[in-house]
Amino acid sequence: MRVVLVDCIFEPTTELKLFESENANSGAIATFMGRCRPRTSGEDVTALELQHYPNFTEQQISRFVQDICCSKRLHDALVIHRVGAISPGEAIVLVACASDHRAEALAAVETIIDFLKTDAPLWKREVTNNGAQWVEPTALDYQRQISRIAKS
Amino acid sequence: MRVVLVDCIFEPTTELKLFESENANSGAIATFMGRCRPRTSGEDVTALELQHYPNFTEQQISRFVQDICCSKRLHDALVIHRVGAISPGEAIVLVACASDHRAEALAAVETIIDFLKTDAPLWKREVTNNGAQWVEPTALDYQRQISRIAKS
Amino acid sequence: MRLLLFGQIRDSAEHLHDTEIISSARSVRELMGWLCQSDADLARAFDRAGLRVAVDQCFVDFDAAITPQSEVAFMSPLSGG
């Protein structure tokens, strides 16, 4: 398992290639990549800023991912998350999970990305030409949080 | 949208890098890679053989993926599936879906891989030292087929 | 008509796969009856669960009509991915 916060550009497919080769015996690898979109609600995004709580953020994500690795019997999991300033088009997050069969890897990726949206100590601010605005989880994010907690 | 059957080794991360660059404005990309496992039920697998029905297989998968692109409002989808003889460790299938937000891309990847397991005209035979055996969908695969059809 | 066999069922009657057959059958079901008379292995394969059929590259049920020009494909349970 590897959970890292990075403050500069990373290349998701390069990281995936490594993850794939480290898990050569896994029949199933599911992934999710989130990127900074160039537009939001009709406005051009000039940057995203991601605040984090040093140590605590890594610790909280690691604990959660470790639990998922056990409960879903994953062979391995990888979370790379950007912090600091992010430009449009750049990757924000990569989640990858390896397992014997697809159901576990797919469910684990979904659960981890849902967790990151509402429960990881990260704070996202979107900067547009009309100023900066803090992003809060959507109603759907909270619904998924509730259903995730109910299932666990 | 791109659906291709290939009869030789392909490199999932190379294909993903291309897919990613073709969908630079998509906030979310979810993927699934399935590989030939070196062992199954305690036996060493020497090869997988994938039979297909030329034209019909591509047509059936393409139709399904096209419908998912519309219903999930995907920006793009990619399915690469091996046919013919596959060695342990080699990729069998890559599914990638791009959308604005994660829910659509994750759900689409899961739906497409579930479809491939039970409803795409492909037939898989596992070769071990004890002979060859046709693979049939598992009880779980059929459960997922029923729940997919119920949701659609 | 053209007969195609996919998956396990092909093993039961390899010699019949991708062959032109001459039959007066007017439905898939009639064709199956006709094939069963001449091939006991295929008859047993038809009895296995999960058999599917496509006529001219469309999935159909066993009552579907066929003509001497049809392409008829019998398929054991599909298993991709």
Next chain:
Amino acid sequence: MRLLLFGQIRDSAEHLHDTEIISSARSVRELMGWLCQSDADLARAFDRAGLRVAVDQCFVDFDAAITPQSEVAFMSPLSGG
């Protein structure tokens, strides 16, 4: 004790983030009351939905005990991914 602010709440009281404060508060709630008296902007920020608090890098509820050595972090709604 050390005070940390994350997310929108930091904008309300940037000058208080990552500072050492001297307070006799024995619980998070007492500390919040004490901070509200000296900072109206922070008081309004505490009223917003979704406020969370961690003491010594553990999520706790507002009745949790604190000491002069505690690290207390107030957080606006989390939004990673």
